[in-house]
Amino acid sequence: MLFNSFHFLVFFPVVTTLYFLLPHRFRWGLLLAASCYFYMAFIPKYILILFITITVDYFAGIGLEATQGRKKKWILLASILANVGMLGFFKYFNFANENIAAFANFIDWNYPIENLSIILPIGLSFHTFQSLSYTIEVYRGHQKAERHYGYLALYVLFYPQLVAGPIERPQNILHQLHEEHRFEYQRVTDGLKWMAWGMFKKVVIADRMALFVNPIYDSPTGHDGPALVFATLAFAIQIYCDFSGYSDIAFGSAQVMGIRLMKNFQHPYFAKSISEFWRRWHISLSTWFRDYVYIPLGGNRAGVRRVILNLLITFLLSGLWHGANWTFAIWGGLHGLFVALNHFIEPRWIRLRESGFAKRFSPALDALSLLSTVGLVCFAWIFFRASTLSDAFYITTHLFSGWTTFVSQFFRLTQEGIRAGFWGFVSGLFASLNSITELTRSEIALSVIALIFLLYIEIKQHRGDFLARFNLKQPAIRHVSYSLLIVIILALGTLYTGVEQAFIYFQF
Amino acid sequence: MTEKNDFLKFLKSSIAVAALIALTIAAIFIATPPDEKHLYQASLLKSELLRAVPSPRIIVVGGSNVAFGIDSELMEQELGIPVINDGLHVALGIAPLNEIKHYLRPGDIVIISLEYYNFTDEASFYGQPQYLADWVEFSPERIWYLHEPYKQMPSIFTMMLERKVNRQLNYYLYGFSYEAGRNFYSGDLFNEHGDFIGHLGENSNKQFEIADSVYPINLIEDAYVFLEDFNQFALSNGATVFYEAQAHRQTNCERTGKKHLDRFFNRLKTKTTIPLLTNLDQLCLPDDYFYDTPYHLNAAGRRIRTERLIDSLKIALGLE
Numbered sequence: 096m097l098f099n100s101f102h103f104l105v106f107f108p109v110v111t112t113l114y115f116l117l118p119h120r121f122r123w124g125l126l127l128a129a130s131c132y133f134y135m136a137f138i139p140k141y142i143l144i145l146f147i148t149i150t151v152d153y154f155a156g157i158g159l160e161a162t163q164g165r166k167k168k169w170i171l172l173a174s175i176l177a178n179v180g181m182l183g184f185f186k187y188f189n190f191a192n193e194n195i196a197a198f199a200n201f202i203d204w205n206y207p208i209e210n211l212s213i214i215l216p217i218g219l220s221f222h223t224f225q226s227l228s229y230t231i232e233v234y235r236g237h238q239k240a241e242r243h244y245g246y247l248a249l250y251v252l253f254y255p256q257l258v259a260g261p262i263e264r265p266q267n268i269l270h271q272l273h274e275e276h277r278f279e280y281q282r283v284t285d286g287l288k289w290m291a292w293g294m295f296k297k298v299v300i301a302d303r304m305a306l307f308v309n310p311i312y313d314s315p316t317g318h319d320g321p322a323l324v325f326a327t328l329a330f331a332i333q334i335y336c337d338f339s340g341y342s343d344i345a346f347g348s349a350q351v352m353g354i355r356l357m358k359n360f361q362h363p364y365f366a367k368s369i370s371e372f373w374r375r376w377h378i379s380l381s382t383w384f385r386d387y388v389y390i391p392l393g394g395n396r397a398g399v400r401r402v403i404l405n406l407l408i409t410f411l412l413s414g415l416w417h418g419a420n421w422t423f424a425i426w427g428g429l430h431g432l433f434v435a436l437n438h439f440i441e442p443r444w445i446r447l448r449e450s451g452f453a454k455r456f457s458p459a460l461d462a463l464s465l466l467s468t469v470g471l472v473c474f475a476w477i478f479f480r481a482s483t484l485s486d487a488f489y490i491t492t493h494l495f496s497g498w499t500t501f502v503s504q505f506f507r508l509t510q511e512g513i514r515a516g517f518w519g520f521v522s523g524l525f526a527s528l529n530s531i532t533e534l535t536r537s538e539i540a541l542s543v544i545a546l547i548f549l550l551y552i553e554i555k556q557h558r559g560d561f562l563a564r565f566n567l568k569q570p571a572i573r574h575v576s577y578s579l580l581i582v583i584i585l586a587l588g589t590l591y592t593g594v595e596q597a598f599i600y601f602q603f
Numbered sequence: 604m605t606e607k608n609d610f611l612k613f614l615k616s617s618i619a620v621a622a623l624i625a626l627t628i629a630a631i632f633i634a635t636p637p638d639e640k641h642l643y644q645a646s647l648l649k650s651e652l653l654r655a656v657p658s659p660r661i662i663v664v665g666g667s668n669v670a671f672g673i674d675s676e677l678m679e680q681e682l683g684i685p686v687i688n689d690g691l692h693v694a695l696g697i698a699p700l701n702e703i704k705h706y707l708r709p710g711d712i713v714i715i716s717l718e719y720y721n722f723t724d725e726a727s728f729y730g731q732p733q734y735l736a737d738w739v740e741f742s743p744e745r746i747w748y749l750h751e752p753y754k755q756m757p758s759i760f761t762m763m764l765e766r767k768v769n770r771q772l773n774y775y776l777y778g779f780s781y782e783a784g785r786n787f788y789s790g791d792l793f794n795e796h797g798d799f800i801g802h803l804g805e806n807s808n809k810q811f812e813i814a815d816s817v818y819p820i821n822l823i824e825d826a827y828v829f830l831e832d833f834n835q836f837a838l839s840n841g842a843t844v845f846y847e848a849q850a851h852r853q854t855n856c857e858r859t860g861k862k863h864l865d866r867f868f869n870r871l872k873t874k875t876t877i878p879l880l881t882n883l884d885q886l887c888l889p890d891d892y893f894y895d896t897p898y899h900l901n902a903a904g905r906r907i908r909t910e911r912l913i914d915s916l917k918i919a920l921g922l923e
Contacts, residue, residue, distance in 0.1 A: 582631075590765055
């Protein structure tokens, strides 16, 4: 079930109302049944995969708590193999097979194994990692084994974060699922506000950006630098609004029921270094890799070469976690490289910033840091979004082509327009954009207005607790604001184009 | 504050917000009427014809291949039966057929001429929601002619709201005019029978480059079930149903492949009991007979197609 569907519009209030009407002892059952229904709206039979891993992890958790030494390690290994094995089979079998077949073809070996015709279970990477975190934390002694099968199943299946995270830790969630949560006006309404804001980011901004991005990225070879650059910038906005929008809806819908999920995003495009970007982007995944891969590999404690290697391994795995395609591996590899470079540059940069001379140019240097970070992130997004490696290479090698024509046309058309007055200027502006997009004027205008609004709210949120301050305003102002936000979501979405957009991260 | 008080406070706020939303949306709907020259404006004329023209009458229904490609006046003269051209746009799918059901009377003759495109998938057959939203905007009770009215209602009305807002914004941004997006597809260019005539007369000299596209034919099973149900409904009401092939452009026929076209008509013959009017040897018309798309006939093509249809009908109805 998609959050941005009418199906969910009925599902959510029904489940939430029943949740508060039922006595506490029955609520886990309701949430588990609702979560199963939510998941089964995609491909029903795949729910069995989840229950297989939950059952393995249930017994593994109890076993881990009851044993010590070598046997304990074997139990952990069995649980990891069961989870990763499922992920490997569904997500990576065909990828590995294709690469072996290509290599076999290269050395003239008649490779006999065909690809399997399987569909990737939705959100498999997310719930696999969430399951893994349970057994690892029990193994480490940070979490007691869950004796109630239903609660463990709910920990993995809890519908707000089932298909696209945040990837939770048992220490944060399991005890909350056990606790009784009463109906609290402020908590419930704050949750609904998060949901509305997430929906705005998804249907008004992300889906609108997709209208611009998809035609260009689906066939990049027909486009020059300006279109490729604008499409890449639009994708950077699209993926942020799509994924953080999803996370806000997940956060809000869980909060309504009294469950506080971790925040997955903290305004990542305000980061002034790549390392800071990763502390703000998809926080639940980056901390997962930090805690369960990077630190066990040795983290920052080893020598320079080993730190670089650890970073590259971690980010390559993170890239492949997203998708079984070399484009994702390169995306991860690039970030690994950027973070490794940053690891060595940042201390020197900070020392430079603290010198008397540089302090005078602090705002300019901040802007430079921010822009260079965004630039590197956007460059890497090319590999994330491109369908194939050849598309990605075409885009990266054509980013600077065609600018002279675009700029001269832009100035010519806008200058001609200015002579005809304000509307002439507007027409000239839109006409110059026609060389990079076929979107209507309303699409372009709405995109610009929505982005300005997003930036305004992001800055407000970045500077402090925007929601808490907004809650202090007069009820009439608040009610009108909520109504307008909902009308904007309904009226300025992109349903009317006939293209229903699933969340990007559902595919992972 | 107790849980009960919290809940009552929440209820009051929710009612206030819901009322404000309803008021705002109502204001948008009232302040943004349909575009008076929108192509679908003609659907009101067609509905009125279905309601008012006395039976027996001939109703030709399909997408724009019917709107552009049938000369109802000529048919009426030759057959002596009133003719309604109920063709409008391929994206409406079979929604106009459901509307016809509502007005069908004994003695009526329905000629269905859907585009192959309608048979590619369910959305193309039952109608594409964004276009249905425009169609319903002109006459809200049409929501009941959709495939699954209750299920589609929320999305159709949301799309309608979005399309109204976008249309209005484009109106301002294109210099206070709808003309830029309309081209010659204007709702006031239909004659009193419902034929589109904007491509005749002076406009007929315009030259367009037409894509040599393949006609997509996917043969969805539901389509034949629906058509046969429609046929049985018509028969039980004393009406007769025929099927007429869409206007085919020779180049597009060739690109699609005769094999696929034959397969489509064989399937239609075996899965339904609807008689086919088209002579399969004359399935494809020369490229010169087409106007701006592989579906839209020009004046000469329209005349040839109508004459052939008249001949077939005379035989089928025993008028010769």
